[in-house]
Amino acid sequence: MHGRPRKSATPVDENASALKAAKIRSLQSQFLQNHHNKIYTKEALEINAKLIEVNPEFMTAWNYRKLAFEHSLSSQSEAEKGDSDHIKSIIDEELRVVENALRKNFKSYGAWHHRKWVVSKGNSSTERELRLLNLFQKQDTRNFHAWNYRRFIAGMKSISEEKELQFTTDMINDNFSNYSAWHNRSVLLSHLLEKKVEGYFPKETFLTEEYEFVRNAVFTDPDDQSGWFYHLWLLDQTIKLDMPILASFWPPPGSDLNVPIDLDANKATFPVILYFNEPVEGVSSQTITVQTEYDIHDNITWSPLSTNKFGCALAWVTHMRIPHEELDSSKTYQVKISSEHSQGITSLSGVSLNRPWSFAFTVSVCQHLQPAEGQSLGRLSLTDENFCTIDTNLNMTALLKSAFQFTNDDEQPTSSKWKSEIIASEISQYRELLSWAECKIGKLTLARLLVAYDAMITGTQFTPSIAEEVLQLLTELMKLDPPHYQYYKDEYSLILLKQVTSSKESLLKYCWQYKESTSLNITGPTCLRLNSLSLSRIGSIEQLLWVQSLDLSHNQLHSIEGLEALQLLSCLNLSHNKLGSFMALDPLRFLKSLRILDISHNEIGAHTVDTKRYLCSSPLSHKVAFDKNFEEFANGDAKVMDFWEPFSIFGGLNLIQLDIMGNAAVDERFVLFLVKLLPALKWLNGEELH
């Protein structure tokens, strides 16, 4: 099926083929007859062996041999049972048949599995198996069947991991371009590290040598990918933390929250957001302690901000409620969030967040009378005329300031020193390589090293010169490697946002103040305007938990993954982007505070392929059953049944202003559906609803 040249068959070819085909078919039907009648004579086995030689992929033929084998063993005479040579000869015959088949097709699943099955019965020679492997692995160093079989033999015969490691060293020295050997090396080293074998633990012990080993490979042939992928693993091993951490949270420590009263519901609530560096599970009132000065009447529940049903997420939220009896008081309450019993919070790979953490802030109820949401509200426009530069005296700068105070000092000093030294050394090595080789993965590797180094030294700040160098490398890569342009673009967007959010000064450049004050109780006094930055992806979410009003319009976003953590968001502009489906808006379903949304001029409905289909809540991925609520809402209207996706996203939101024009999916029918779905909606596509 692979690698055969295209040519027209001549009549001679066709004739020969027909003759051969007839022979094979005859073998096949004879074999099947024997198989169905359970005939395992020597002649029958020979027919089977001939067939397997011609067609080693015929699974039923291999099954027959196993049945024949079992039959041989069970129908042995007493004399034969005691004779180890007899059993050995049966096994040898099977191994011979497999070897024959492998010589014809060394990628035959059936052949390799049969060998494994036979060898598992015992009575096999390690030497013979390793000899066979050496033969095939020399023929094709990337034959993964052989590598898998090798792992099987090594396991079965207890060949040490260090010995196998030496084998990969030999293979790599023979030919650097052996991804399979590099891969096996990473597996073996991980096992040795995990088992804390001397010489391989802690990881620093072997990493330095490995960096040198792979450097030889990539310096010899910079265009071969194999070494570069291995280097990425080494870097990841170097910088990865040994447990999950709390990366960010809201409210900031030491802040003073002034919570407005929701007049319609007659309550005052505020969110507490926990943002980890990787998805975790187990965040609950058992693992998180909340201490306040007022009586918490209801149980505190923490919700994961993700769409899977397994209860794990990067960001978690709880909505704390100030009790009814405290609503007319002007008292200030202390709140402390802490986690002492962190054993319960674990990463997806089961590592516990063992280090305790805590933060505290104060809360008071806002006694000024606010206009009720939506009441006598003009339509909010988010264009330039409605903003002015920020007043530096504004309270918000205090909020920004505290967001940057939180640092992570979880590192041992010695370990930290080794890490930054080795990365610094790698940086200079690869800068040297790039001075004589125009190598794309080399540039990407240097960019990754620089980012890792900076994170190590400065935390969330981003040294401007390093940021510039990384952005420059990515720009060069977009030109050097056009097919992967979008990959580099996404990386560029992430780095740009890292730069923007790296300090109070840089962030303030993008903060604008609303001129009009009528809607401030919804939007907050300021808007973070990240429009027209060619952003294809959003990131640095942990630095943006404080944002109430966000403008991401006129970018190239095809995904808003991460936005679900911005629980304070009440006003969001996503117009003029590349959001390609309703499911791309899935993160919005978690933004219960969202009131004003602009998703006009995107690509919703313009694509036949939905790349978010399996990442979001959907009956297709068995995350959620087909919504009964939706069936009721649709009320038998077959046309409305098409709208289950927007129903699942917008159904839970309390929007008062929505703009959706300029999307292929939006027609009159859809607009009517939306109006029915969103009872609080006052403004739709620029027009007031009545």
Added chain:
Amino acid sequence: MGDLAAEKHAKYILLVEKRKDDVESVLMEHLRINGAYWGLTTLDILGKLEAVEQEKVVPWVMSCQHQSGGFGGNEGHDPHLLYTLSAIQILALFDKIEVLDIDKVSSYIASLQNEDGSFSGDIWGEIDTRFSYVAICSLALLHRLDRINVEKAVKYIISCKNLDGGFGCTPGAESHAGQIFCCIGALAIMGSLHYVDKDLLGWWLCERQVKSGGLNGRPEKLPDVCYSWWVLSSLIMIDRVHWIDKEKLVKFILDCQDIEKGGISDRPDDAVDVFHTYFGVAGLSLLEYPGLKAIDPAYALPVDVVNRIFLR
């Protein structure tokens, strides 16, 4: 570059179905039911499924069923998960899943799950993540995922995750695009893609695109049209497909066509076969090539077929 020679490919498939007497056809008899799935799905994507007589195909598919409930590659052949999925998929195309004794088939499939969550292909015990995918996809299409231990199935697949973000056939096995498709597809169907490092895997996958625009299956290997499906559908399921140059890939697939006789080959100017014809056309559908029915990246069936099964 030219266009997709849809008519020629449809004719080629119908021709292959009838051809029985050359060596190639005989050597493929053991997986005829896979071939039928590839051919029929291609015809459906091309909008030409009515050219096939359903009344002939469905009984033949059922004749491949073994008394254990599983299906063999052809009549009288031993059952295996690989052939069982193709049988179910073919019946799904024709909306004839109800001819099955669903409990019987589900029992066969469920019986092949092992203690560690992995699946054997058949009673002879070969374990491979391909079989995890096949079992999970089959049971999902039959609405019987509850017959297996989903949590363990997920755990086993995750144990096959490698340090480069990809997946292999068994724990410790090298990442390979075909295996990655199987693992990602299975995790997608079980709503468990949150275990996947999408950026790491996405980069490994997008680096499969080589200078010619085609995709290979692992580093430093030759491009092949079948990877247009396995790499592409994986990228789509983890939402990183924009990291490759779609236009260049379209061109590569179109260059692999035999415009005169119909059919698509693994590489330009190689011999064509149904396998690569299916993956080429399915790949073009995923790339939103005009005039083709949309195909679902996880179930590998047309979207309208999948929606019919799940969104009723």
